[in-house]
Amino acid sequence: MKGIANKTVYFQEVYSMRSEQDKEPEQETVTEITGTGASDESVADVMEAHVFLLTVPQEIDEYELVDPVDILTPLEKSGFWDGVKATKWSERRDAVAELTKLASTKRIAPGDFAEICRTLKKLATDVNLAVSVEAIQAIGNLARGLRTHFTGSSRILLPVLLEKLKEKKPTLTEALSQTLQAMHKAGCLTLPDVIEGKYLLVKRIDAYEFDVKGAVKNKVPLVRSLTLNWVTFCIETSNKAAVLKLHKDYVPICMDCLNDGTPEVRDASFSALAAIAKMVGMRPLERSLEKLDEVRKKKLSEMIGDGTSLMNTGSAPISASSCNVSGPEGTDSSFVRRSAASMLSGKRPVQAVVVSIAKKGGTTKAGLVKKSDGVAPSKVSMSIEAEDAEFFPFHTININNLFTNTGCLQPGDMSLEEIEQRLCSLINADTISQLKSSVWKERLEAIGLLKQEVENIGELDSTAELLIRLLCAVPGWAEKNVQVQQQVIEVITYVASTVKRFPKRCVVLCLPGISERVADIKTRAHGMKCLTTFSEAVGPGFIFDRLYKILKEHKNPKVLSEGLLWMVSALEDFGISHIKLKDLIDFCKETGLQSSAAATRNSTIKLIGVLHRFVGPDIKGFLSDVKPALLSTLEAECEKNPYEGAAAAPKKIVKISDSISSMPVGFDGLPREDISTKITPNLLKNLSSSDWKVRLESIDSINKILEEAHKRIQPAGTAELFAALRGRLYDSNKNLVMATLTTIGGIASAMGLAVEKSSKGILSDVLKCLGDNKKHMRECTLNALDSWIGAVQLDKMVPYIITALADPKMGADGRKDLFDWLSRHLSSTSDSPDALHLLKPAASAMMDKSADVRKAAEATLCDVVRVCGQDAVSKNLKDLRGPALALVLERLKLPGMIQEVGDSAKIVSTALTTKISSKIAKPGPNGPADRGSKNANKTVPMEDRERMVIRRFKFEDPRPEQIQELECDIMKHFREDLHRRLLSTDFKKQVEGLDLLQKALPSCVKEIIELVDILLRWFVLRFCESNTTCLLKVLEFLPELVETMKDEGYSLTEAEAAMFLPCLLEKSGHNIEKVREKMRELLKQIVCVYSAPKFLPYILQGLSSKNSRTKIECVDLVGWLMDHNGVEISGQLKSLQHVAALTSERDGEIRKAALNTMATAYKTLGDDVWKYVGKLSDAQRSMLDDRFKWKAREMEKRKEGKPGEGRGALRRYFTLNVVALPKKSTQEKSNYGSLCFGGSILKDAFACEVSEIN
Structure with missing residues (x-):
């Protein structure tokens, strides 16, 4: 050892x-x-x-397994763009929070995020802290979800984020740190990777080296220190090769910062140097570190630690002790x-x-x-x-x-033994043992038993993967016996179809074996069924992505051809919404059509034919480089499978949510090419060249780029292109203008729906070309519009068209051509809500000097009515007036709701009679108070009209749009001879119209009551005019109308009162005495059809009128109500304070009226009146006291008793006979008081008494 x-x-x-x-x-x-x-x-x-x-x-990157999620579509629907422009900070924050939420998904589908990043760049510097933090967090989420697709945007955002580090708020600093780290970890901003030659691959830290150099020289120390901390993080999380290329640029930066006057900056510099040293060793740094003094060298050595020599190799030891x-x-x-x-x-x-x-x-x-x-x-x-x-x-x-x-x-x-141990409680051990047998009959018997045991398991979700791994091991995919193979596939299919969520790992394990079984005619049916079941479980997109490589690398051509045939059936079952069509088309072109086996080519041709059924002729653009012989065969196959589009509904559904399937409706899924790299600065510059030949060559170059991209492009980089092409629309060379129009139409067709956002309003410039007097120019413009409407639909173009039609520079020929173009496209449209906005320009053009324009506009109007419906058109006539309105109504041919039936006085439509007979009931026993409930069920037209009324007590002159709306209603609901008189500017005609109404009132009561809201609005207009003759006629007709309403048991609704009473009260102070008298009597009569408690707020508003005569009339009306209805109706007592305040007015008539009204109140209330007068000056109290004494003497002379006696007797009687009733609820006592003393007004008074006494 x-x-x-x-x-x-x-x-x-x-x-x-x-x-x-x-x-x-x-x-x-x-x-x-x-x-x-x-x-x-x-x-x-x-x-x-x-x-x-x-x-x-191995560490798997979960990002690669997750399907990308499209967040741009739901972001558009969420109102993001309106929210970020709001003035309220909370609305801006909520809008960005929605983006943060959507971007929190693990993987985001690439798209055009340029505009979003520009918006976030602005919001990151928002003055409101919450908005700024939310925007920075959104940037971090986008970096995590887009990764390298966010590189360009990260480069733009980096300087802003580094500059924002100067803020001292902890929440903001933390958000900035997390976002910067996320941008590096996601690969948006990584360490340098330089390609020798002409071009520099700018996607690593050298790409933001200059940003870092600027940040470490920032005058704010916090920016310098936090920037260096972030650089340290980037170094520590990068590999050795990248840092070796990095240190020559960044070591000098860190060395300079060691001399900074702020300790935090110096410490951050030491950390960065230590990170570099730990990664690449001390040798590359020796020359730079020679300048350090011993103290700093010692500190750096301590930070590096003892592992420096080991780190020179770029690897760390295996710690055996742990x-x-x-x-x-x-x-x-x-x-x-x-x-x-x-x-x-x-x-x-x-x-x-x-x-x-x-x-x-x-x-x-x-x-x-x-x-x-x-x-x-x-x-x-x-x-x-x-x-x-x-x-x-x-x-x-x-x-x-x-x-x-x-x-x-x-x-x-786990090994096979461990898997068996896990399954021993569910699967018989003998069954597993027999699966390993060398005798095929025993294996066949075992797989049959296993199938039965699996079917008897109630919950398979927890054991599904163990079962799949077991079957992949024993008998395994090397099994030779066909019957055993079939049984194995059936078990796998059963498990995949039974579990709630089938793991994708199981699919990956099975695909190589299943693809081979599909190639065998004996197991083909089982294999295809299993693949379809997998597609239902995890999505066909996942299966397709894995099959491409398996089929391409397999040596057996039968595997490829049969796999392609299964793809055909999968597309027919699931459609294309789950498939990445770019990868599928590339696989067909590069593998299927290039195969030497005829069966493979035939299968590929069938697959492309099915694709044509879903995506249409656009797929042919991707097959232009196919051999002519194959191309003719493909075209014949496409003819057998005509384009169905949305009609080709999928037959099967996928269990799990698939981000690919959440694409917008109408999205064909065909790949689009990014042409931003081809739109070079030189190309854009040449578009503005002084040489027309150079400009033409640039336009041809753009057309060539579109051809190379198969006329399928992404919006990236096209904003600058549209800006350059806009200038060519005003070129002095008309041929270049026509070529530009053709190119713009081609770009719109190639880009699709995204052109609306990227074009920056170039459509308005295109429409201006219709003002040219050359027919060929206008034809080119209309062709461009045809391409545009194919990309974005008519609804998106309507605002630009309306503006163009209103342009006085557009000649008659241009307007005529544009209306013809609109008619052509509207005739092929069944539903286009925004077409309703074309109503006004079409109506205006019907009065054009040119007969051709009038004819074309009329055709367009008919198409608008057909598409939108007569009801919608009728409700949107408010913008029309005068002859244009009359012309539209004539074309609409709306059935008049006012018909002449024999007698000329019968002017109101009898069609309403059957509707109204059940709406207006007879008056109840309680009189007007119960009438309000009789008209609760109004007809729908009246409800629609009343819904437009704004409830207010104060009178305001009618606005122009309200007058136009009234004119429309009168023309719709009254006979032509009547509405011509009522809407005439001649007061004599108006008086004649009132005569007709007055004569028709006895015979058309219910019909006129149904239209009373329109009449009241018309009366308001007459009140606002200065013609005395018409006004007196109105005041002659109104009492008859109110009396008729009273007889019919009809009460004014809240909407009707709101539209009429404020004006009537304001004009009651007319300067002509005769008019004032008639209005005074009318106001007293209205109490019969509109209860006093509801009427009172309008009267009180009249007390604040600027017209002194109006104040006097309203004060007198308050006194009249007290005298005839009592002082205790709802709000009546509170009104005394307003009336008493008027005793300080300079106008003697107003003071006199106020004192008289207060005397009336004193007569009823007695000394209790002082409780309701509010705060008054001594002079006011003296005046009131004198008037009260005078009133008491008058009552004594007339033998009317003392002030307040009648009310006191009433209160005592009520207390003894109502309140003293045993075991009676407050509601029952109130009802009893109402029955005893009668009248709906007294009922309110005694309800008030109950609440006061209790």
Whole structure:
């Protein structure tokens, strides 16, 4: 055992992430560092003493297994863009929080995040802390979910994040640190990787070196220190090769910071230097460190520690004392890192053997041995296939635990013996033993028994993977007997279809064997059924992705051809929403069509034909480079499978949620190419060249780029392209303008729906080309519009079209062509809600000077009515007025709701009679108070009209849109001769219209009441005008109408009162005495159809009017209500305070009216009136006291008793006869008081008394 104390074995990383493969230098799998006295015999002694075989497990990247999730579509629907522009910080925060939530998924589908990142860059510097923190967290989530797809955006955001480090808020600093670390760990910003030659691969730390240089020179010390801390983190989490390329640039930065005046910055610099030294050793740093004094050298040595010499090799030793396998580069990971793709390819990892011995008083040693063929299977308990690596939930594995505590192992960690031990309680041991038999009949009998036992298990979810692994081992996929094979596949199919969630690891284990069984005609049906079941369990996209490599590398051409045929059936069953079409098309072109086997080519042609059924003719653009003979065959197959689109519904569903299937409706799934690298600055510059030939060449180059991308492009980088093309739309060379229009149409077709956002409003510039007087130019413009509508649909184009139609520079020919184009597309559309906005421009164009424009506009209007429906059009006529409105109504041919039936006075539609007869009931015994419930069930048209009314007590002049709406309602609901008179500007015609209504009132009561809300609104307009003749006629008709409503038992609704009473009260102070008298009588009459308690708030609002005569009328009306209805109606007593306050007015008439009203209250209340007058000055109280004394003398002369006596007697009677009733509830007492004293108004008063007395 001697001489082995200085022998140590180190493991070194042999696999890396996918992005780093083929870039890092080859490394030794195991590196030995031999100290003094080491010998080969020492290793042999260790091997003889104690040998364990350990397979170093691999760390699977879960990111590779997770399907990408599209977050752009739900983000658009969430109102994100409106929220981030809000003025309220809480709305901005909530909008960004929604993005943070969506981006928290493990893997995000790549897309155009440029605009989102620009918005986040702005919000990261928001003045509100909560918004800024939320934006920074959203950036971190995007970096984790997009990884390398977020590299460009990370480069833009990095300077902002580093500058933001100056903030001292802990929450903000923590968010910044986590986001910066996430950007590095996700590969968005990693260590340098420079490619020699003309181009520099800018995706690593050298890409942000200048940002770091600027940050460490920032005047804020916190920025300098935190930046260096982040650099230290980047170094510690990178590999040695990257740091070797890094240190020459960053060591000088750290050396300069050692002289900083802030201790935190100096400490951060030491940490960065120590991290570099630990990674690459001290030798590359010797020249730079010579400048340090001894104190600083000593401090740096202490930070580096004793492990510096060991770290020179780039590997860390295996700690034998703790029996832990330490990972490479000083980390605690024991995994050999590989990409998920390589782990699922079926290759076994590099295996190593760890040998350890513990002796009393000695040290633990480790060495390297080769795998021995003589080791029994039971001892090789850790032989793990690559697909099983994701079972390891830990990074550090204790060797002793691996071999002694097998009870805690996952299925992927166990040998066949351990799997059998786990299943012994569910599966008979004899059954498993017979599965290993060399006699096929015994295996067949055993698999039959196993099938029965599995079917009898109630819950398979916990044991599904154990069963699959058992069947993959025994009898295994090398089984030769067909019957046994069929039974094995049936058991696997049953398990996959029964469990709630079938592990993808099981699918990976089975696919190689199942794909071979599909090639065998005897097991083909079973194999295809099993693959379909797998697709239902985990999604066909996962199956397709794994089959591509298996089928491509298999030597048997039958496996490929039959696998392609299964893909045909899978597409027919599941559709294309779960499939990555780019990978499938590439597989068909590169493998299927290139095969020398005719059966394989035929299967591929069938597969492409089925794809054509789902995605349409666009797929032919990806097959342009196929041989002519095959191309003709493909076209014939496509004709057999015509495009069905959304009609081709899938027959089967997938159990688990699939992010690929959550794409927007109408998305064909065909791949789109990123052309941003081809849109070079030189190309954009040439588009603005002074030489027209150069400009034309640039436009041709863009068309060529579209052709090379199969006319399927991504929106990335097209914003600058559209900006450059916009200038060419105003080119002096008309041929270039037409070429530009063709190119813009081609870009729209190639980009699809994303063109709306990327085009930055270029459509408005395209539409301006319709103003050209050349027909060929207008035709090119319409062709571009055709391409645009195919990409974004008409609804998205309507706002631009409306603006273009209103442009006075567009000539008659352009408007006519645009209306014809609209009619052509509307005629092929069945539903387009936004087409309703075309109503106004079409109506306006119907009055155009050009007959061709009028004809085209009328055709467009008819199509709008057909698409949107007459009801929708009728409800949106408020923007039209005058002749345009009349023309539209004439084209609509709406049936008049006011018909002439014999007598000319019969002007209201009889169609409403049957509806209203059941709506207006007879008056109840309690009079007007019960009438409000009689019209609770209004007809729908009236409810719609009333819903538009804003409840307010204060009067405001009608707005223009309200007047237009009233005009529309009058024209819809009244006969033509009547509405012409009512809407005439001549007051004489208006008076004639009122005469017609007055004559029709006795015979059309119910019909007119149904339209009373429209009439009241029309009366308001007349009140607001200055014509006395028309106003007096209105005041002559209104009392008759109110009396009729009273007779019919109809009460005004809240909406009707809100639209009429404020105006009536405000205008009651008219300057003509005759008008005031009529209005005064009308107000007193309205109490019969609208209860006093509800009427009172409107009156009180009138007390604050600026018109003194209005105040006087309202004060007198309050006194009248007190005299006739009592003072205790709801709110009446509170009104006394407002009336008493008016006694301080300068106007003597107002003071006089207020004193008279207070005297009326004193008559009823007596001295209790002082409780309700509020705070008054001594002068006011003196005036009131004099008036009260005068009132008392007047009552005494008239022998009316003393003030307040009547109310006191009433209260005593009520107390004795109502309150004293035994065992009566308050409600019953109130009802009793109402019955005793009668009247709906007194009922309110006595309810108030009950509450006061109780």
